[in-house]
Amino acid sequence: NLFDLLAPQLPLLPQWVKAKAQGVVCDGVHFQVDWEGRQRHISLTMNWVAPDKLMATLGDVTEWMLGQQRDKAATQKLLDERAAQVLSANQEMESVLNALPMMVACWNHDLTLRFANRTYADWFQRERKSMAKLPLAEILGMSQLRTSTPYIQAVLSGSPQSFERKSDGPTPGAVRYGLIQYLPDIQHGNVQCFYELISDISSEKQSRLALAASETLLRRAGRLANVGAWAIDLRRRTLFWSEYMYTLHGVGVDFVPTLDNGLLFYSAEDRVLMNQAITDAIENRSTWDLEMPLNTADGRQ
Structure with missing residues (x-):
């Protein structure tokens, strides 16, 4: 009642x-x-x-209340499922990023670290978990930060950046080089954060430095002894001539030598011998010594 x-x-x-x-x-x-x-x-x-x-x-209001409870339970179940999907997607993305040979990091607008993959942590010789929210200055050091500041300011203004950065290697006295890319994350017209991608170009950079040193030596030798020298960059398939080579071939310094036009200064028969010698040197590391007429661009031999 x-x-x-x-x-x-x-x-x-x-x-x-x-x-x-x-x-x-x-x-x-x-x-x-x-x-x-x-x-x-x-x-x-x-x-x-x-x-x-x-x-x-x-x-x-029993049925209404039960309906409310069912709706609440269904909504919570949906939220839990979505949260599990997001967590799974984040874990998969983290696994992919950690497997990349390239170093990847994400920096907040205040230059604190949001995320770094395992390769990035290894590059800076740090534990990845301990890097969360660290300021960029603490990871790079003040000297490297000063070098990078113009690029950081540019990317925070919305402009992607790419540059090379020299840093100390993992062992005393070692030097390494990284190709740095800064990519802004722009939302609603504002830069929320930026991504940093680092590629280890130490081997390539050291090869370029060694090649530059060799080119300098060849130029000096050519000027002293009237000797021409050339070199092939096998990776880029490009041909380098020393300064005196242009004089020997009767061409100006604006001439761009290539593997093809460099052989046109020799007769057809000699080009076959030259090609064979170059191929043997590349494939078998063999040395060769050929003597043959050279027809200059201005008609001399």
Whole structure:
């Protein structure tokens, strides 16, 4: 009966009576009762209908409450599934980034580290977990930071950057070179962060430095002894001539020697011998010594 349903709520009755004003005093108080062997959700509304009369309205909102609970459970399940999918995707992406030979990092706008892959941590000889939120200055050092500052300012303005950076190697006295790329992450017109990609170009850089030193030596030797020299960069398939080679061939310094046009200064028969000698040198590391006429561009031999 009504009294049995209201009995647990009677402690609240003095609060409703104290309102002393006509209108809704209590609207939508929910409680549970054991009704006909089943837990039911009841909504109680109290209204003053006269100065001395208080009307109670009870409504069975069990199905509505159960529907709310089902919707809440379904929503939570969907959120949990989406969270699991995001976590799985992040783990897969992290595995991919850690497997890359290239060093990858992400820097916040305030130059604190957001993410770094394992290769990046190894490059700087640090534990990856300990690098989180570290400032760029602490990882690079002040000297390297000063060198990189113009590029950092440019990428934070939205412009991608690419440059080479020299740094100390993992052993005392060792030097290494990295090709650095800064890529801005622009959202709604603002740079939120930027990505740093580092490729180890130490071997290539050292080869270029060695080649430059050899070229300098060849130029000096050519000037002293009227000797021409040439070299082939097998990786780039490019041909280098020393300064005196241009004089020997009767061409200006604006002439661009290649593997093809460099052989045109010799007869067809001699070109076959020259090609064979070059091929043997590349494939078998063999030495060779050939003597043959050279036809210059200005008609001399």
